[in-house]
Amino acid sequence: MSLDRPVHPNPYDLLPTVPSFTVTSTDVMDGQPLKNDQVAAAGNTSPQLSWSGAPEGTQSYTVTCFDPDAPTPSGFWHWVLVDVPGEVTSLDTGAAAGDLPGSAFHCRNDGGAHGFMGAAPPEGDQVHRYFFVVHAVKDKTLGVDTDASPAVVSFNLAFKTLGRAILHGTYQH
Template sequence: MSIERPVSPNPYDLLPATASFAVTSTDVTDGAPLKDDQVAAHGNTSPHLSWSGAPAGTKSYVVTCFDPDAPTPSGFWHWVLVDIPADVTELATGAASGALPGKAFHVRHDGGEAGFMGAAPPQGDQVHRYFFVVHAVGEESLGVDASASPAVVSFNLAFKTLGRAILHGTYQH
């Protein structure tokens, strides 16, 4: 039996509008269930992401994975990768656990570690949505360091994002 809560809106619809661009993945199909590799109990592997068409003036990227359906008032951050160089337009499957490009670094996800944490909703909870977002940033550095919280990264993105590319998968345990 699943727990039913009202479905929250797409959290990115609540932010100031920005340009959009394309993101694709060989691991995540938009709106479809995640593969086992992207589930904490089965693979805990960051998905492949490839993007194109970022707005002019993009100087870096931030990649995030956010679950707005977690049973908390603030959702749950699964991945926050900051200061990806502007010439990088693809992350391979598992990139979160390998060498990062340029000066890119991870901020700890809500599970407390740097890197990617796969889907892990509570047993019997509703279907969760996992928003994989590539944020095009108009500065080479977002201006935070690895000690920042995902909320601080998100706050900075609200003022420095030129565009967003969004892909979301789902998962229910």
């Protein structure tokens, strides 16, 4: 059974324009179905990500995974990792469950946990898009703590983002 609703727009097209840079992954192929590792019921493992070409002045990064196709008005945040040091340019597969670089920490995702939550759309629903985004931040810290909601993180990013690198995978249950 599909929940009858329109496909949401790419949420990053609705934000103020910032320079883009490159993010790649050995686990997520842009626009292609996610591996089972990135599905909540099959692996629940954060993907490998590498990035390059961030704007000059980048002091830190925030890494997020967002599903705009969840059957809610606000989508669903699967991963919110903030304060990744500016000299870090990659995360290994499963990094969200291990030691984080420098002073990086997780804010809670929409499942209520601090870490990565894999894809878990309703059974039979439309194809969902999972946007893995590396945000280049102009400050060493985003100015939030571990209890910050994804909305608060996004609000802070609106004023501190120098650039954005986007990669998205898909999944349908």
